[in-house]
Amino acid sequence: MPKVVFHHSGDAGTVVDADPGSNVMRAAVQNGVAGIVGECGGQAMCATCHVYVREPYLGALPPVSEDEEEMLDCTAAPRDDRRSRLGCQLTLGGDLEEVEVDVPEAQL
Amino acid sequence: MCPRPSSDGHSRPGHPGARVVVVGAGHAGVQVADTLRARGHTGPITIVGDEPVLPYQRPPLSKEHLTPADAAPVLPLRAERYFAEHRIDLRTGVTATALHREARTVELSDGGAVPYDALVLATGAVSRAFGVPGADLAGVHALRTLADADALRAALPGARSVLVVGAGFIGLEFAAAARRHAVRVTVLEAGERPLARAVSPETAAHLAAAHREAGTELRCGETVARFVGEHGRVHGALGTTGAEYPADLVLVGIGVEPRAELAARAGLDVADGIVVDERLRTRDPSVYAVGDCANHPNSHAGGRVRLESVQNAAGQARHVASVILGAERAYAELPWFWSHQGELTLQIAGLRLPGDDSVVLGDPATGRFSVCCLRQGRLVAVESVNRPADHMAARRLLAAGRVLSPGDLRDPAFSLKRLARALVPAP
Numbered sequence: 001m002p003k004v005v006f007h008h009s010g011d012a013g014t015v016v017d018a019d020p021g022s023n024v025m026r027a028a029v030q031n032g033v034a035g036i037v038g039e040c041g042g043q044a045m046c047a048t049c050h051v052y053v054r055e056p057y058l059g060a061l062p063p064v065s066e067d068e069e070e071m072l073d074c075t076a077a078p079r080d081d082r083r084s085r086l087g088c089q090l091t092l093g094g095d096l097e098e099v100e101v102d103v104p105e106a107q108l
Numbered sequence: 109m110c111p112r113p114s115s116d117g118h119s120r121p122g123h124p125g126a127r128v129v130v131v132g133a134g135h136a137g138v139q140v141a142d143t144l145r146a147r148g149h150t151g152p153i154t155i156v157g158d159e160p161v162l163p164y165q166r167p168p169l170s171k172e173h174l175t176p177a178d179a180a181p182v183l184p185l186r187a188e189r190y191f192a193e194h195r196i197d198l199r200t201g202v203t204a205t206a207l208h209r210e211a212r213t214v215e216l217s218d219g220g221a222v223p224y225d226a227l228v229l230a231t232g233a234v235s236r237a238f239g240v241p242g243a244d245l246a247g248v249h250a251l252r253t254l255a256d257a258d259a260l261r262a263a264l265p266g267a268r269s270v271l272v273v274g275a276g277f278i279g280l281e282f283a284a285a286a287r288r289h290a291v292r293v294t295v296l297e298a299g300e301r302p303l304a305r306a307v308s309p310e311t312a313a314h315l316a317a318a319h320r321e322a323g324t325e326l327r328c329g330e331t332v333a334r335f336v337g338e339h340g341r342v343h344g345a346l347g348t349t350g351a352e353y354p355a356d357l358v359l360v361g362i363g364v365e366p367r368a369e370l371a372a373r374a375g376l377d378v379a380d381g382i383v384v385d386e387r388l389r390t391r392d393p394s395v396y397a398v399g400d401c402a403n404h405p406n407s408h409a410g411g412r413v414r415l416e417s418v419q420n421a422a423g424q425a426r427h428v429a430s431v432i433l434g435a436e437r438a439y440a441e442l443p444w445f446w447s448h449q450g451e452l453t454l455q456i457a458g459l460r461l462p463g464d465d466s467v468v469l470g471d472p473a474t475g476r477f478s479v480c481c482l483r484q485g486r487l488v489a490v491e492s493v494n495r496p497a498d499h500m501a502a503r504r505l506l507a508a509g510r511v512l513s514p515g516d517l518r519d520p521a522f523s524l525k526r527l528a529r530a531l532v533p534a535p
């Protein structure tokens with residue numbers, strides 16, 4: 001079962017199990033992880049599921065779509081060119097069986 | 109564990125211990141409670157929702173939730189434990205049946221009543237009923253709630269001929285999702301073009317062509333005169349032009365009606381929704397309305413308007429929470445909207461009104477373009493088809509109040525994104 005670790009302010013992290021085919025935003029919302037909103041329901045339209053992916057997992061991420069690219073320019077917390085992604089676009093399973101992310105201070 | 113209300117039992121709004129009741133558990137209702145808690149409200153918060161399920165995300169219901177590949181359950185707005193953790197008393201499967209403004213209580217269908225110091229009506233809207241013979245046959249659906257979507261999701265795999273009544277956003281999103289089930293899809297639109305009230309003629313023409321190219325039969329200037337069926341189940345429809353359409357699955361998507369009965373019965377003003385002022389307050393200073401049900405003055409519309417969108421629901425919810433906590437600002441958030449229809453993503457920033465002028469950026473033949481909508485020579489809205497960069501730039505420019513004229517837009521070197529980048533600081 002895929003696993004996501006959410007870190008808040010550099011804490012030790014909250015581990016959440018997710019269904020294969022789910023994504024980082026869904027895993028957060030379904031498990032009540034603070035700081036991930038997902039206002040548009042996972043459609044890459046609102047940038048409220050912004051996360052910073054930790055270095056060891058960057059190589060396993062799917063490419064950034066044009067929609068996501070534009071949304072990432074408009075996140076509430078500063079964009080990190082390498083680590084910023086929308087959680088709703090990070091589908092779990094396959095290459096991304098496990099991922100660790102830092103949750104930004106703000107989504108709105 | 110809830111703090112007690114003040115001793116007179118009537119804390120005024122603006123008091124962090126005030127008792128807040130929210131009627132409606134959609135995007136708006138849940139966001140009101142969330143923002144109140146996030147901003148330090150300590151008083152009791154009750155949400156009353158008539159659907160018997162945890163509040164859920166509505167946008168996917170007419171989109172990927174209906175596609176053959178999607179097996180995921182609908183996403184809740186918040187996890188179940190969120191409500192307890194934030195001391196939000198969520199009552200699902202319960203209807204608010206009456207509002208007693210003198211006593212400041214809301215009467216509930218389970219026999220209970222909840223007192224309030226501030227009441228937020230976030231009652232949303234219901235699908236408009238289609239009053240033609242046969243509309244009550246099995247197989248004739250609406251699409252608004254999770255129950256509606258689940259019924260369609262169950263029916264689509266066995267359907268052969270799908271008929272959609274109304275080429276609005278719901279009808280077109282549903283048509284695109286239904287096509288992926290390899291069924292024949294026909295859309296009837298009473299008006300002369302799809303989305304006539306919602307988008308420019310240029311965008312409407314592009315969407316119409318794209319749906320036809322993808323295999324949908326889209327017929328404008330026609331609607332259903334009556335449905336025909338046997339053994340209580342629909343098998344076709346007779347159109348207003350006399351044409352006959354076979355159909356074993358029908359979606360009626362002819363708009364919504366705001367749910368304003370509770371407010372009307374309580375003597376509040378109702379005119380295409382619950383009438384509120386720029387702070388989202390009704391005539392009764394303890395009662396507010398937000399989201400799809402709220403008829404509000406909107407500077408972007410240049411008048412009163414009722415908007416049906418996630419942005420409006422969430423934006424007004426956050427605003428009303430701040431008003432309840434004592435802020436005295438007018439709601440002024442820029443409206444924005446999106447629709448996924450097959451390979452098309454339409455995004456709208458701002459509000460276009462009928463009669464606004466259009467300037468097209470890019471070539472619609474490429475499938476990627478934006479329509480800039482101008483009113484009295486000023487940019488007021490941008491509709492983008494598969495041009496997300498234009499959309500995000502337009503949101504920033506319009507929210508910042510940047511004035512743009514037709515001359516600016518027609519400059520061959522013009523770029524919304526470059527202009528938005530020049531805004532400092534970025535929002």
